[in-house]
Amino acid sequence: MSAEIVVSGAVKVFGTGAAAVAALQDITATVPEGQFLCLLGPSGCGKSTLLNAIAGFTPLTDGRITLGGRTVAAPGPDRGMVFQEYALFPWMSVEDNVRFGLDIKNVPRAEATVTVDRIVATLGLTDFRKRYPKDLSGGMRQRVAIARILALDPPVMLMDEPFGALDALTRRTLQDELLRIWAELGKTIVFVTHSIEEAIYLADRILVMTYRPGRIKRDVRVEIPRPRDTASSDFNTIKRELAALVMEEQQRFTNAELHAPAVD
């Protein structure tokens, strides 16, 4: 199956009447198989809504999304999702969390063990495999969340600010590991972030979104060879360009918040 994602005229309106919120308006984009795409924009511009629509969690109001030519109507094993909050089972050890999806798929025990061993090693979790989520740092928990998805080997990984809660050093380490895994396994990745630097560090391509309703403001290719030097002039040229675009949308967000009726 090809893992190309095609978004055609995607519209999402939450609620009806006076309370209606237009979250996405006419989003059209093709994400080729193997591309590392970032969705960038300030809070409220519809990044999560678009990602959730690709995941099949959120039905569109209008338009269509296909994956490998098939319309996305529900979540499926061809798409793995990683959230900002570590969606782990607290009562399961690290290795059981990683194994869980394989059990659901009825993968034979011995085969599942081989996969779990390999993925646990890939994510640097070997020494932690018997531990429980509560005994892990944020960075380690997020490694487990990524390991759980990789165990299922979906062609598409959807990531919603997965490193947003981590300190800068841990974040960079996990970014580097994600890039290594992506290069090795050839996944198609759609990665949501509001960090300009994170988007430039990771992506082949960045879609800058507008504040409500979310549209594509700019489609930017990042052609700097990896590993990318965040201090290089190429990096900073793109950074300045993106900062100006994001700032405009941030301003619209601030204005909307200032003029929003008070909520209790």
Ligand code: ADP
């Ligand atoms: P982002 O991830 O870029 O911060 P979201 O996709 O979460 O943005 O939200 C886009 C807009 O849609 C926001 O104005 C948000 O308040 C609204 N929204 C998101 N989910 C819902 C929902 N379930 N019901 C109503 N409004 C929603």
Ligand code: MG
């Ligand atoms: Mg979001």
